[in-house]
Amino acid sequence: MHKLSRRQFLTTLTGTAAASMLGYPLLSSGAFRARVIVVGGGYGGATAAKYLRLADPRIEVILIEKDEQFVSCALSNEVVAGERSLASLSFGYQPLTSFYGVKVVHDEVTRIDAESRIVSTRGGEEFGYDRLIVAPGVSFKWNAIEGYDSDAAQVLPHAWKAGEQTLLLRRQLEAMPDGGRVYIVSPPNPYKCPPGPYERAALIAHYLTQLGKQRSKVIILDAKDSFAKQALFEQGWERNYPGMISWVPASADGRVLRVDVKKRTLYTEFDAHRGDVLNVIPPQKAATIAEAAGLTNDKGWCPVDQQTFESSNREYIHVIGDACIAGSMPKAGYSANSQAKVCAAAISALIDGTAPPAPSYINTCYSIIAPDYGISVAAVYRLDKGSIVSVEGAGGSSPLDASAWERKMEATYARSWFDNITSDIFG
Amino acid sequence: MKSSLLWSIPLVLVLFQIHTAHAQPSHRMLADACAGCHGPRGQSASPMPIIAGLPEAYLEQTMRDYKTGKRPSTIMGRVARGYDDAEIDALAAFFASEVWISPPQELDPKQVKAGKRIHRDGCSSCHKDNGRFQNDTTPRLAGQWKDYLQIVLEEYWLWERRMPHLFMSIAVSEFDEEDLEALASFYASQR
Structure with a gap:
């Protein structure tokens, strides 16, 4: 409309x-x-x-x-x-x-x-x-995860640059069986769109539910021990997709070191994970x-x-x-x-x-956990002694105790943000 | 010689102060950063509200209410706290000087008609001229995004949101939930 x-x-x-x-x-x-x-x-x-x-x-x-x-x-x-x-x-x-x-x-x-x-x-x-x-x-740092290069990405998509890769990941979700396992390999800092892998986990769980595959699991293997808006994501996953999403930090052997494309298997230091869909987001x-x-x-x-x-x-x-x-x-x-x-x-x-001229900067990142469940993090930035720093007392994440109505508003505003920023750039 | 030297001390102090004070970004520099959510020059292309051309005093007060938490918000409180009073005034002045453009919207004519009746009976004494009227305490409603109007009406309607302007909550409490969409549709239909 x-x-x-x-x-x-x-x-x-x-x-x-x-x-x-x-x-x-x-x-x-x-x-x-x-x-x-x-x-x-x-x-x-x-x-x-x-x-x-x-x-x-x-x-x-x-x-x-x-x-x-x-x-x-x-x-x-x-x-x-x-x-x-x-x-x-x-x-x-x-x-x-x-x-x-x-x-x-x-x-x-x-x-x-x-x-x-x-x-x-x-x-x-x-x-x-x-x-x-x-x-x-x-x-991408190809082969930083051994075996993951641009050819491997044709089979195990990164989907971290939008286009054919995005559609490939979607097709694989559509093709996988109920009860299957989706792995998301989350990269070390810094990388583009810090909350992205965790939003993706949520929306994949949403899609699998829509497709009648709610017995499936989404597992994030992470090269980090914490991530953006973590408490909000963990709460949102549990509320919307109880038991479907799990997160394995680096300290619990979450760091993926090697990929075997043919065997669809990810290797960490101590373990091997075979999955139906492997979404590998490489270091950048x-x-x-x-x-x-x-x-x-x-x-x-x-x-x-x-x-x-x-x-x-x-x-x-x-x-x-x-x-x-x-x-x-x-x-x-x-x-x-x-x-x-x-x-x-x-x-x-x-x-x-x-x-x-004196600069002023801003950033907001919205994440959509379910179609009517959004969260955000925002900051206003200033230059201080040559460095961009966030203004004290401002910004931060959505509150953990927000109402369902507020979560719904944030999902609406997430899409509205997209319409407005793209009209600011391409309009 | 001596007297002229003494005389110049305050001037030096003033210059020193200017040099060390936090340089305020220009109105445009501050306002350009807002475009990512509110659209270029505050002319929003989707439910986030159009703020171009709203009264300066209204914009100032609204930003201050977001900043202090007097007005609840999902994100604006967190953003407003990033600006001091002078910057809020600069932002208000910038957006007040821009031009309101009413976007075309697809609306249900039945809703618009029902909304017009509610407007006449309950809202037109303040939101005159079918919502086009605006002053320091009354924002323009005519041509605002329907979804946004509905969100704000719901905020007034949901007492737990604890919105400022008690009279608005009282006025809106008279309505059924369906009335809110009708009212939003009516104002959105106006130019």
Whole structure:
């Protein structure tokens, strides 16, 4: 029901925004004062491209993204659970061009020459820049779990990048027998979407129940000893799916060391677990392009100035989103969106030759445990002595003693958040 | 010489204070962060409420009520506590200066009709002009998202939510639960 009205509404909104930009020089009229290239069109990159154009239409913005459509990882657990289509998570880049004058190039950046300030693409193009924003997300550490590489992922999905992987996991749940076992391998910190594996466990239990397979078990083997919103998840699992979900921390031999794809078996230090569906979420690092450009530290993530997001390693290159180290902000869609706005404002000021403005950041992560049962964690962030820290006394998780009505509201707001943040980015 | 030096001491102190005080982010910087939930410029694309163009004083008071817990919330209390008074004022000023846009919504005409009757009998003395009227204590309702209107009406209706504005809880207590959806549909149908 919301689908149609939302589309119409977005048209109204973007029409207004377009009208308000008529006074500015558009891309075709030439004469830009600076060029910013954005690598990667996800929550971070696409937001940065749009907000740079809003901040200063005299800046030429070129967004280089290999896919024609963005598919959101946030809410993709609802696709795994058969509650939502992949199409409802997919967005095109046309509005960024039509309404904000962002030039979108569908190609893959293969090389960043920080010295000459030029990026090269697989398609053989070269683009010079005044400033570069790198928002490539994460790459998986293949074989960090022995035997789990990109080929293994075709059989045992990670489903940690939304798309075919998400559907593969869903099909496997549909095919498994009642009384079967689903394993989720949860990665060590840091990784993108910290509450994601635990939301997934809940929504898989929901789907199995819907499919009449409530004798099945969902087992999380974890490389950690605690996780985001843990008490809320454990309470939510027990209330909605009593006895179906269990969590094995690293200290109880939960860390998976090896995978045998053919035997569908996970090996921890002392045990072997054979399952019907194995969802292996591998350890992560900043995407390989960031590593290749010399932007990462020895742990594989990109240190930055947390006000401007300019790389600590390379001048004129800014890194935002999951790939960067942003103080106490988690690797999440809303974090990336918020960082992108701060970064865009800083770059606009730097191009003007003025001081970057005082930043303000925010993040909320909603998790859906059942269709009418949601929880959240939120924080407002400030820069303090060069580090992003959460404002004391604010933020935190939903209360443990919330009413059923409040849990239902949070599930509603979770989906509403998705509609609004995607209209903020792609609308 | 001596007197001019003395004279300059307060100035130096003032400058020092400005330099060391917590630099306040601009109105836009603060407000842009809210767009993830409330939509660009507060023009929400789904049930989270539209806040663009609401009265400044109303927005300020509502944020303060969230912050102190006087108004219950799922998440806004946790968010509002992240902002000091000056920042709340800045946010209110920003969103008050934006334009309200009523989104098209699919509504049940029967509900809208029933809601109009309830509005006339029970609500129109404050929510004048079919809910378009707004002042420092009365938010605009016309064109707000139906789901959100219904949520807030339910909040007033459920006494255990302990909402501020006792008169609203008393007014709403007259209604049946079905009336709430009708009323929400009516206001949502207005432009």
